[in-house]
Amino acid sequence: MDPARLNTNLLNTRRRIESAALRARRDPDVVTLIAVTKTVNAETTQRIIELGVTDIAENRQQSAAEKLPEVPALKEARRPTLHFIGPLQRNKIKRILEQFDVIHSVDSVKLAQEISKRAVELSRTAGIFVQVNIAGEEQKGGFAPGEVRDSLKEILRLPRVHLWGLMCMAPYDIDPETARPHFKALAALSRELIAGRHLPEGANRLSMGMSGDFEVAIEEGATHVRVGSALFEGLH
Numbered sequence: 001m002d003p004a005r006l007n008t009n010l011l012n013t014r015r016r017i018e019s020a021a022l023r024a025r026r027d028p029d030v031v032t033l034i035a036v037t038k039t040v041n042a043e044t045t046q047r048i049i050e051l052g053v054t055d056i057a058e059n060r061q062q063s064a065a066e067k068l069p070e071v072p073a074l075k076e077a078r079r080p081t082l083h084f085i086g087p088l089q090r091n092k093i094k095r096i097l098e099q100f101d102v103i104h105s106v107d108s109v110k111l112a113q114e115i116s117k118r119a120v121e122l123s124r125t126a127g128i129f130v131q132v133n134i135a136g137e138e139q140k141g142g143f144a145p146g147e148v149r150d151s152l153k154e155i156l157r158l159p160r161v162h163l164w165g166l167m168c169m170a171p172y173d174i175d176p177e178t179a180r181p182h183f184k185a186l187a188a189l190s191r192e193l194i195a196g197r198h199l200p201e202g203a204n205r206l207s208m209g210m211s212g213d214f215e216v217a218i219e220e221g222a223t224h225v226r227v228g229s230a231l232f233e234g235l236h
Contacts (some may be wrong), residue, residue, distance in 0.1 A: 001044050002235050009231050010051050017225070020218035031218055034083055036210075036228030038063070042070035044235065049073040049080055057104075057226055059086030061096050068099065085226055087141060094118040102127035104167045104207050104226075107141035112155045119160035126160060129167035129207045132189065134182045137171060145189055149198045156200070165205030165223070166190050176213035183208050183220035190221075 013033065021028040034055040037045045045056065050073065058064035061084070068074055074082070084100040088107070093114050096103065106112050106128045119126040130152070133142030143151055148166075156163060168186045170179035186208055193199035209217025211230040218225065 001041075001047065003047060005234050006044065006047055006232070007051060009233065009235075010048065010053070013227060013230050016215055016230075017218060020215040024219040024221075026218070026221075030223060032224045034085075034207075034224055034226045035231055036085065036226050037232075039228060040232050040235070042067050044232065046071045046073055048231065053080065055081045055083060055224075057083040057085045058100075059084070061086075061089075061092045061099070064099055065095065083226075090114050094121070097122055097124065097126055102129070102164060104129040105131050105141065106155075107131040107133075107143060109151050109154050112158055112161060116158035116161045124160065125162050127162045127164050128155075129164050129205070130155065131167045131169075132186060134168040134186050134189075135171050140169060142168065145185070148189065149193060149196070152193065152198050163200065163203040165199075165203050165207065167207035169210075170208070170213060170217075172212070174212075176216045179209075179213040180216050180220060183213075183217045183222065187221035 017031055017033060018028040021031055032055055034057045035048050035053045036057045038059050073079060082100045083102045083104060084096050085104045088105050088111050097118050115126050115128060131142040132145055132148060133140050134145060166186055168182060170182040187206060190204060190206060194201055194204060205223045206221055207224040208222045209225040211227050214225040214227055
């Protein structure tokens with residue numbers, strides 16, 4: 001692991017976040033950088049936390065269970081917020097809730113119900129993002145945009161579930177501009193649901209944008225960007 005390269009990558013990423021926010025006349029401080037550490041070891045995860053990253057994400061419960069206990073910063077009282085961004089399996093939800101603070105990939109009412117049930121058992125509140133299949137891709141999970149309103153009625157009644165907002169994954173393309181219509185659509189859906197009181201005003205967060213397109217996502221309203229390769233490229 002090259003600490004100098006990691007520091008440079010982080011500084012460059014933060015500059016890109018700031019520039020994108022300013023282009024959209026937004027306050028850069030409202031955009032949360034989530035470092036996706038799924039491809040790096042405990043040492044690198046510890047290092048990026050020491051550099052000031054306050055939010056960490058993993059996408060596999062089993063590998064996170066092996067790695068995260070080896071990260072000293074995660075044992076401290078003021079540890080980073082831990083995000084789970086991978087597909088959910090109902091039989092692993094309890095273990096995920098024991099490890100993570102926020103789940104980004106809630107794509108069915110049944111999963112939300114299971115999260116609620118397990119959160120009650122653990123006497124804790126689970127933060128969640130509702131995943132929307134904004135591009136209508138068959139291979140991706142998520143609610144269809146037209147289904148979200150009715151599903152939210154059921155989700156918002158569940159105990160021990162705190163809805164943060166909506167999440168999407170844009171179709172991959174080498175040109176980040178192709179993602180813009182999808183990010184714009186998710187932001188518009190969020191505003192529509194809040195205006196219609198189907199979504200609480202406090203659930204206005206938008207988890208969208210990854211290494212290849214996070215600047216476009218910020219320009220369209222992202223509050224949480226999930227960045228991995230831009231932070232960790234060239235380290236090994």
